[in-house]
Amino acid sequence: MNCTDIVNQLAGVLQSPSTVAAQIAASATQATQQLKAGQLTQDEYKEIIGDLQTQQLVNIEAQFLVVKEELDQLFNLISQATSIFPL
Amino acid sequence: MKKLALIPLILLAGCTTIKSLMSWDVAPFDGGEYDRINHLRSTAVLEQSHCGDVAYMRGVSKEIYDQSIELTLYSSSIPHNSDTVKMIKDLDTITNGFYERYVKNSTVSTAYCQDKLTIIENTTAIIQAAVANKPR
Numbered sequence: 001m002n003c004t005d006i007v008n009q010l011a012g013v014l015q016s017p018s019t020v021a022a023q024i025a026a027s028a029t030q031a032t033q034q035l036k037a038g039q040l041t042q043d044e045y046k047e048i049i050g051d052l053q054t055q056q057l058v059n060i061e062a063q064f065l066v067v068k069e070e071l072d073q074l075f076n077l078i079s080q081a082t083s084i085f086p087l
Numbered sequence: 088m089k090k091l092a093l094i095p096l097i098l099l100a101g102c103t104t105i106k107s108l109m110s111w112d113v114a115p116f117d118g119g120e121y122d123r124i125n126h127l128r129s130t131a132v133l134e135q136s137h138c139g140d141v142a143y144m145r146g147v148s149k150e151i152y153d154q155s156i157e158l159t160l161y162s163s164s165i166p167h168n169s170d171t172v173k174m175i176k177d178l179d180t181i182t183n184g185f186y187e188r189y190v191k192n193s194t195v196s197t198a199y200c201q202d203k204l205t206i207i208e209n210t211t212a213i214i215q216a217a218v219a220n221k222p223r
Contacts, residue, residue, distance in 0.1 A: 023209065031202055039198040047188070048199065051181045051206045058174045058210050062217035065113075065170040069220050072113045076222070 006032045020059045024052050114168040116221040123158040124218060128211035130154060131204045138200035145189040151207065152186035155179050174214050181207055 006028075031048045034040040040048070134147045159179055162172050185203050188195055 020213065027202065027205065034198045034202070040196055040202075041199075044188075044196060044199040047184050048202045048206070051184065051203065054177050054181055055206055055210045055213070058177045059213050061170065061174045061177070062213045065174075065217045066220050068113050068170065069217075069222060072222055
């Protein structure tokens with residue numbers, strides 16, 4: 001797979017409904033073009049791509065945490081409601 | 088149909104039990120944690136304009152890594168905070184790579200520096216938003 005193939009594949013992800021996924025794809029596209037232009041070394045490029053994968057992992061973990069936080073708030077509301085109207 | 092009607096009642100009755108199982112793992116909002124995340128994010132934003140100066144950025148990479156370690160230690164000390172700690176440890180691997188590159192190499196490209204600081208900024212922004220949403 002060459003740089004052009006990578007950029008073409010990333011173009012599909014850029015259409016993603018997830019803002020963060022689209023931003024990560026844009027960053028990966030930019031890094032690939034910087035590698036092609038000699039602005040990044042191979043080693044630096046590998047690290048940047050690895051970091052973008054880590055950023056995506058953090059994004060998934062953050063979404064999971066937000067769901068837990070919202071469930072926690074929901075359960076608090078339900079607890080308050082059931083204390084007023086016991087089942 | 089009668090069985091179906093019972094489902095919401097069972098779910099409601101079980102909420103207290105489910106909450107007691109889940110809530111132990113959601114730490115409340117902590118201003119100190121939020122401040123440290125914001126400080127790290129601000130440093131990443133403010134230092135991007137200096138990426139052309141390798142000697143200066145060597146010091147900045149150490150500063151960012153130090154802030155990241157301080158944040159890990161602080162967040163790890165908060166009870167029931169494992170979800171946040173997991174994200175911050177992922178952030179540590181990014182900041183550690185940044186610092187290590189400046190320690191081990193005499194030349195570091197400007198593009199690498201800018202890309203890396205953008206990733207640190209964006210990753211801290213994701214963590215910051217999740218932490219801001221914690222129950223007060």
